[in-house]
Amino acid sequence: MAKPAVILVGADKGGVGKTTVARTLIDYFGAHQTPTRAFDTESPRGTLKRFHPDLTEVVNVTAVADQMKIFDTLGSADAKVTVIDVRAGLLSSTLQALTDIGFLESAKKGQITFAVFHILGPSIASLEEIAETARVMGDANYFLVKNFINNTTFFDWDPATYNSYFKRIKGAEEITIPKLNEMAYEQVEVASVPFVSFVGNKGVKNEAANYSFVLRGYVRHWLGNVWGEYDRVKLVDLVAPKMESNVRQAAG
């Protein structure tokens, strides 16, 4: 039985691009043939669900019924990877809830692979958040994501302050999401399709679409760089260790 993996994507602030990062993760696992499901906590109307309707369920992560829906099904679901897009401001309380239900305990024992993608906002407030999260996280896989997708002048805080927070989390890794041309980003929004579909010139129902070749080119280039970052931190190895993929190859 493969070990299930849970990836939490969160931030304490809205508008820092959590959902964008969640979308690139879903595309990334899709490209690596790793079955993935996603939970969107922006109830009642989820942005993530708009882009990946087949994989995504909208839930309220603080409600017990929905927690059961997510965590009690980890072992039985077909999906190996569960991506949870945590609504703005709910990252700390979600982590607290995970501690309470003993989820973090199972992660520590190695029964579950657990990773957090903490999307950093441009202000110092989100650094305070790191300190708070560090307290509950222990030595889970912690990724600090600097998201430059929509901004050119983003991180203007003091590197020394940043590093002092960054070092509080043992084994934390940095991921940088590069800037994507505004018009290219907007066109993907308008099309409401996964980035991969946009690059492949496909519509919502996988039909042939007619996006600008230049914009597709920019998105392909950008997505390649984002995936390069995920490759660099060995994300696939984390959720699907080498042993298993070898077995899968042998079986297939």
Place this chain on the structure above:
Amino acid sequence: MSFRSSITIIASPRPRVGKTLLARLLADFHRHEGRAVATFDLNAGDKTLEHFLPEQTTTASIRDINGQIALFDRLVADENTTKVVDLGHESFESFFAVTHQIGFVEEALSRSIGVAILFTMTPDKTSVEAYRSLRARFSHATLAPVHNEMLGPAQHRDKYPLASGSPVVRIPVLAPGLRRYIETPPFSFADAQLAETAGIPVSAHVEIQRWLRRIYLEFRELDLRILLADLRSSIRFGS
């Protein structure tokens, strides 16, 4: 598979090396061969190409994304037109940076459009390095160095590494007295009638035609090379 059409980019990081003349010659060559031609002028503020090819020329700019969409989406559009891009020296770097980033050559190939880059050789270091960089970045395009003999007899072959079996495209010298005829619009290499109305003496006209035939021969060879590159790649990748 064989290419339905081609895109030729005429490039050099140096100004005044005869790019626009080369673009005109190539466009008129394709018209002479009975193909529909569209030319794209990326020279900032310079309307030379438009004066000579008013119906074929689109002025383009890649400074912003809208301009890039207008140019590149049109270039790979599914139409049976041969395209020639006259790339101004000031756009050289940014044009190839975008071209590389968006995967332009690969997209064109996937639509059965061959891409060739005509690069005018000059002995300066900037050009030599630019050429090497193009060679490294655009292995799927046909990169053809051009020796414009009007710039001097030296080919600088030692500075420009060539792919095997790909000779230099030569633009022979045209007698100085004849330059003014071909450089005064309206003039078209593809339209012999025009020479008559423009009052070009018969002897000059004959001389220009003789010069032109040598260049057209070079272009035919170039066409074959673009086709051959296609054949090679389909053999390599297995069709």
